[in-house]
Amino acid sequence: MSGPAAELPPAPATPATPEVVDQVAIARLYGEPLFALPQDLYIPPDALEVFLEAFEGPLDLLLYLIRRQNFNILDIPMAEVTRQYLGYVEQVRARNLELAAEYLLMAAMLIEIKSRMLLPPKPAPDGGEAPDPRAELVRRLLEYERIKLAAQQLDALPQQGRDFWRAQVHIEQSLSPRWPDVCVDDLRAAWHDILRRARLVQRHTITREALSVRESMSGVLRALQGRRFVEFGELFDPARGVAVAVVTFIAVLELAKEHLIELTQAEAYAPIYVRLAYTPS
Known part of the structure; x- marks a missing residue:
């Protein structure tokens, strides 16, 4: 069909909020779902940080990696543990360089142990078996684990202010105290006690009589x-x-x-x- 009557109708206007069916809204703004972040929205770099696991230090992180994968702490697979450890250190260094310094020191120690295990072992001076490069690290991990378990046991004990409160009772006393009456027997007993103490400290005066x-x-x-x-x-x-x-x-x-x-x-x-x-x- 030709002519003006054959012109197509204008396309419908695009709605402001897309009809998304297979996507979950990331937020709601004034009750309306928001499926994408606004282009002019500024979020500071440190506005939101999520830590899935919090560690108290390099040994804590290393012990967590070993226990999570059921590694034998006396026979640590250095290659796998070092790889996972370095991955965490990279995340820490991207957020806090000062905090990553302590972890980097442990990372250097793990790389050194790994390199020593790749090299042929040096014979011991007494002709015995060469020491395991991981021995010192294993000793530090076992000692740290014992201290950590002891700290958890102490923390599980009831603590004042956290698990219970000390009972306090205020007793009001009258302004004019009422003293008890003194009976005759008590007065006599007090007087006898004074006499007894007086006899203990009495002094004897000895005079010299001139006798010829x-x-x-x-x-x-x-x-x-x-x-x-x-x-x-x-x-x-x-x-x-x-x-x-x-x-x-x-x-x-x-x-x-x-x-x-x-x-x-x-x-x-x-x-x-x-x-x-x-x-x-």
Whole structure:
């Protein structure tokens, strides 16, 4: 058909939101699905970072790679472990160069161990078997794993502030305290305790009494003058104390030694008598 009537109808306008059936919307903007990022949208490089696995250091990462694939830690496949380790280090270095420095040091150590395993082993000085280049790395991994397991066990213990709270009870007290009454028995017991302690610390004052044996000798002679016999006990005065009695006894012995007095008795166990051994003029 020719002519103006044969012109085709105009094409329908393209909708603003494409009708996508087999694609999942990445976001929703004001309730409308968004299947592609806007061309003028600016997202800072560090706006969003997702860490699938967080490690506390190179040994933690290395132990994770070994345990995840069930490698024998005493016989580590260095080629496979080194490849996986370097892949993670590249991701870390792209985000944080300072953090990657510690991991790069371990990567250099893994490459060195791998190269030493490719070279012929050097014979030991004593003629024995050459040491395994992986021995030091295995020792560090086993020691780190023990410490990590111990830390997990400690973290599993109940902790104050995380798993439980300490109970606190506030007791209100009256402003004017009420003191208990004191009974007579308690007062008497307190007084007896004071007396007991006072006796423990009491002091004795010792005075020196001037006693003379010569004066006691003269007193004994005066007591015997004018008397024929005097009973031995009459020469002592118990009221004056033990010291005076001792000095008087010594005086009697001195007088008997100088033959100024005589000690006599009628028979055995009879009373003792004292008399002058001379007749005074």
